[in-house]
Amino acid sequence: MTRSDSHAPVRRYDGVAQALHWSMAALIVGNFALALYMLEQPPVPSTIELFNLHKSLGLLALALAVLRLLWRATHPAPAIPDDHPAWERKAAAASHHLLYLLIFLQPLSGLALALASEFPTTIFGLFNLPSPTGPNETLKSVAGAVHWWGQWALAGLVALHVAAALRHHFLLRNDILKRMLPGA
Ligand code: HEM
Ligand code: HEM
Numbered sequence: 595m596t597r598s599d600s601h602a603p604v605r606r607y608d609g610v611a612q613a614l615h616w617s618m619a620a621l622i623v624g625n626f627a628l629a630l631y632m633l634e635q636p637p638v639p640s641t642i643e644l645f646n647l648h649k650s651l652g653l654l655a656l657a658l659a660v661l662r663l664l665w666r667a668t669h670p671a672p673a674i675p676d677d678h679p680a681w682e683r684k685a686a687a688a689s690h691h692l693l694y695l696l697i698f699l700q701p702l703s704g705l706a707l708a709l710a711s712e713f714p715t716t717i718f719g720l721f722n723l724p725s726p727t728g729p730n731e732t733l734k735s736v737a738g739a740v741h742w743w744g745q746w747a748l749a750g751l752v753a754l755h756v757a758a759a760l761r762h763h764f765l766l767r768n769d770i771l772k773r774m775l776p777g778a
Contacts, residue, residue, distance in 0.1 A: 604672050606773040611669065614662040615774060618697065621655045623752075626745065646716045649708050653717065656701035663694065672773055686758070692751055700744045706737035 607615065625648060632644035674683040708715045709725040710733035716722050727733055762770035 604670050606672055606769075608669060609776065610665055611662075611671070612774055612776060614658055614665060618655060618658045618662065619752075621651060621658065622697065622700075622748070625651045625655060626749065629745070642713070645713070646719070649704065649715050650718045652701045652704050655697065656705070659694075659697045659701070662697075674770075675768075689751060689755060689758075693748075693755065696744060696748045696751065699740065700748055703737045703740035703744055707734055707741050710734040710737060 628644065628648050628651070632641060632648055635641040635644060674686050678686075705715075709723065710727050710730040712729045714722045715725075759771050759774075762768050763772075
């Protein structure tokens with residue numbers, strides 16, 4: 595018997611799941627914008643600080659992703675209501691799985707890229723992450739390609755995800771978005 599079988603079905607995401615969802619969403623979108631900005635800057639010391647801020651925020655997002663997955667594995671999420679067509683329930687489940695995959699893949703590929711580069715990775719100005727590989731051109735280019743393609747996969751999927759949430763709220767006028775928002 596799974597945990598969800600032993601409880602009445604939940605109707606909304608709990609406060610912790612909501613807090614993790616929205617803090618991660620803000621962090622990921624913010625870090626995406628920061629990355630695009632930092633890559634446009636001239637190669638001066640303050641740009642290196644921006645890179646380190648990007649790496650630190652990305653690792654914070656990774657820590658939240660771990661917490662989120664642990665929370666999700668132990669706390670049931672509300673099912674998509676039966677009045678939604680089967681294709682939509684399948685699409686929602688598939689896109690949520692893919693989003694989970696990408697919120698791990700993006701920071702992990704960034705971490706591999708950073709550790710394989712010749713620059714130190716300084717976390718919030720506090721300490722340097724040790725690199726088990728040292729500078730490594732092959733790892734750097736593979737991880738760099740994953741990080742580059744990952745950004746577009748994540749951006750595309752988040753855009754679809756947001757469009758779906760807004761469609762439910764404004765066009766279909768159901769409770770899907772409200773289940774992820776605080777309130778009654
Ligand atoms: C929330 C997670 C993350 C997101 C959404 C993200 C997103 C991005 C984006 C959009 C770029 C620009 C890529 C390009 O246009 O070439 C980028 C570059 C970069 N990211 Fe991340 N990243 C994340 C996490 C990380 C982490 C955890 C690290 C390292 C610890 C990292 C290291 C880097 C580095 C070094 C670059 C520069 C690559 C280059 O020089 O071309 N990222 N990231
Ligand atoms: C980087 C940005 C985002 C990521 C990575 C993300 C990821 C996810 C994931 C993985 C889930 C599934 C949760 C679970 O069942 O455990 C989810 C649910 C949800 N997200 Fe997002 N999300 C993001 C931004 C947004 C935004 C901006 C909105 C609203 C405009 C939104 C609305 C929702 C809603 C309404 C649900 C619940 C769907 C349901 O009840 O089945 N998300 N999100």
